[in-house]
Amino acid sequence: MTNQNFSAEDSLRLIHSMIEKAKKDVSDDSFFLLLWGWLILFAAIAHYVLMVVVKWPYHYIAWNLMWVGAIISIVYGIKHRKKMQSKTYIGETMKYFGIGCGITFTLLAFFFGYHEMWTYIFPIYFIFYGFLSFVSGAILQFPQLKWAAIGCWVIAVIAMFVKFDTHLLLMAAAVLIAYILPGYSLKAKYKKMNSVSA
16 A cells, blocks of 8 residues: 555656656757747748738748758757757657647648648648647646647637738737747746756
8 A cells, every 4th residue: 555655656756757857858949949939930020021011922932931940950959869868758749749740830831832722821820839839838737838829729710800911910929929938938937947956
């Protein structure tokens, strides 16, 4: 009985430590949240300016920034993996969940681009941003990501009733609440915790 009680307590302690480790890994890797958040925000605004203000026919070229993000992410990921001292189940789950979402976003872009259905892509992305934020917030027990998910879903509903050029501004708002603000929040939170424990 004593062993059973110890095992239950030990399991809870282990799960809690894994979640905290995963949170720390995400805060350490807030680089990815901030990189993609700022790149997408800049590309969305650049696309809007080129299309609405400048009226350049090749306004979509702004999204080529995503290739820059992909290269930087791969290089950073390889270097960071070598520095990692230990892995957790939750950390690995978050990693593969992120990779899966990245592949999904890329395939959606190719699909909608091939069929010239660009006017529908952003509402779909907003829904996926909400899903990604909600699940990540649940796994990491980080309420701000759950609120970000609700914000993204609200933006997805709004996007159904506005024109494509407004979708670009909504995209900037979506990545601000789903990537940039949580990225800085996680970074600040764990920087503070590390300074207290030091």
